[in-house]
Amino acid sequence: MFNKLTKNKKGQREEELPQDHDGLPDSRNPYGLCPRCNKQSSFDILGSLPATFDSGYIVNNSGQNRRTLIDQVTSMECRNCHQPVIVIEQEYVGDSPSNKRHSGGHINYRGFFWWPFQGMNLSTDIPDNIQKILQEAKITFSSQCYRASAVMSRRTLEAITVDKGEAEGVLAKRIENLISKGILDKNLGEWATEIRLIGNSGAHFDPINSVEKEDANQIILFIEELIKYVYVMPAEIARRRKK
Numbered sequence: 347m348f349n350k351l352t353k354n355k356k357g358q359r360e361e362e363l364p365q366d367h368d369g370l371p372d373s374r375n376p377y378g379l380c381p382r383c384n385k386q387s388s389f390d391i392l393g394s395l396p397a398t399f400d401s402g403y404i405v406n407n408s409g410q411n412r413r414t415l416i417d418q419v420t421s422m423e424c425r426n427c428h429q430p431v432i433v434i435e436q437e438y439v440g441d442s443p444s445n446k447r448h449s450g451g452h453i454n455y456r457g458f459f460w461w462p463f464q465g466m467n468l469s470t471d472i473p474d475n476i477q478k479i480l481q482e483a484k485i486t487f488s489s490q491c492y493r494a495s496a497v498m499s500r501r502t503l504e505a506i507t508v509d510k511g512e513a514e515g516v517l518a519k520r521i522e523n524l525i526s527k528g529i530l531d532k533n534l535g536e537w538a539t540e541i542r543l544i545g546n547s548g549a550h551f552d553p554i555n556s557v558e559k560e561d562a563n564q565i566i567l568f569i570e571e572l573i574k575y576v577y578v579m580p581a582e583i584a585r586r587r588k589k
């Protein structure tokens with residue numbers, strides 16, 4: 347998430363390297379984006395413990411009963427920042443959750459909740475109230491609450507437009523106005539028109555309507571680029587000039 351690229355990587359001897367994985371890591375795919383350092387990385391599994399049991403038992407090879415799981419918690423260490431990431435994972439048999447009907451296959455575990463939340467360290471050049479609301483958009487995204495995330499993302503954009511002097515009208519129009527004033531880059535404006543949560547639905551966005559993960563992700567990516575342009579870069583240039 348918050349990531350645009352997925353590519354196949356090969357090593358010097360043309361061997362397959364772990365793919366860049368636009369998702370977060372779990373025991374099935376112990377590579378991907380690290381929510382702590384925000385880098386593509388691979389991970390060492392430190393251990394797993396049950397999070398929820400179901401009502402069943404299985405007998406293992408040494409004759410002991412083991413309670414069967416619905417989900418487990420796994421700690422894995424990022425090979426880049428050397429900090430653990432915690433993931434709650436659902437048990438699957440083959441490609442189906444193990445508590446659903448399935449046609450057999452290997453037991454595997456797939457992540458659905460990660461800690462820490464991703465992308466929480468924001469630049470201090472961004473006004474406080476805008477940081478807080480964007481963090482809520484990201485926390486709800488990380489918790490797979492895409493509607494809530496979309497609402498907070500749209501509120502973030504509204505707060506930015508207000509901060510830049512556009513307090514009236516629908517979001518798409520406010521962004522257009524900021525472009526014509528030269529506060530926003532034209533390319534960002536073109537991108538905004540492609541974002542469903544900003545564009546057509548802008549006048550009457552209703553969070554009861556379904557919001558897909560990809561929609562919620564796209565608007566966060568857009569906000570991050572916009573924030574760089576509107577707050578971070580100008581502050582950086584001002585600091586350099588001072589020196």
Ligand SMILES: [Zn+2]
Nearest residue numbers: 380383424427
């Ligand atoms: Zn890391």
